[in-house]
Amino acid sequence: MVLRCVGHLHQLLYRNASRIPRQRGKAVYSGASEVWNEIKKKLQAFPGGSVDLIKKESGIAVLTINNPDRMNAFSGTMMLELQDHVTQLEAWTNGKGLIVTGAAGTFCSGSDLNAVRALSNSEDGIKMCMFMQDTLTRLLRLPLISVALVEGRALGGGAEVTTACDFRLMALASEIQFVHKQIGLVPGWGGAARLVRIVGSENALKLLSSAQKVNASYAEQIGLSDGVLSPLETLDTTLAQAEKWLSDFTGGPSPVIQAVKKVVVSGRELPLQDALRMERDIFGSVWGGPANLEALALKFKHK
């Protein structure tokens, strides 16, 4: 009887699920399609490297920033590829987790300085900034639990990319460095706004104004890193270690994991009243759903 009621309620609520405001794919800047087309054309003119996406059966995807000749700097075409992959991941209904990493033992040295030099007028700079803000905001909002696996260096825009993941894991000898000040800049890919939320405004101010190298232990101390990976004498590769770490949070069916991430995103981004409504709608999408009914039937005990 209880289950029938739950099932009925789920049907009622599920009808409303299609009305759940979409968190996914929401643009940071709306109505800017001409600007997008223009900047995409410009980015296309700076080729090199790739951003590779592997989606595994387990529901974990691995996104690799791959331009080792330039310490995994982001070329223009890599920025475009990253955006395409984020669009693909937004639609991945079986997904649960995402690991963002760099090729060849280092994370990313930011924007390709050749592109930076060529697009150094402020109009182009602002367009690139809008493009990357949009992509990285959507990356952080993905309904997947994401972790940046940092080996080697994460510099400039590379440091900003680490903040577009829910968590960061750092190899023992790795460093995150917001070098922007040293090249007369501030973060522009949304990295400052996210850093303040991760480490607080005082720590963010220290990191941005000193451009200091943040090693794994200091990063952990200020809450920038969520764990230090063991040196590679262990049997596991760093990727395997990251997958193992992530599995503590991605166990269970994907609709539930995705719902967990969505309530956190709305709690983080929306005013309380809107976050509560969103939470109600997301709750409605899992209440009486298969995982919920199965657990109720098992008379699950949390011992």
Ligand SMILES: CCC(=O)SCCNC(=O)CCNC(=O)[C@H](O)C(C)(C)COP(=O)(O)OP(=O)(O)OC[C@H]1O[C@@H](n2cnc3c(N)ncnc32)[C@H](O)[C@@H]1OP(=O)(O)O
């Ligand atoms: C959003 C704002 C931004 O992201 S602005 C970009 C901020 N990034 C930087 O300023 C990084 C500048 N690069 C460096 O400080 C060093 O190359 C680092 C990354 C520390 C690596 O040093 P090291 O291990 O000695 O290697 P290296 O300098 O010989 O570099 C190997 C080759 O890679 C290149 N490289 C490196 N970073 C970039 C980059 N961001 N854009 C373009 N190319 C880059 C180096 O120039 C070098 O190339 P080459 O072997 O000289 O042809």
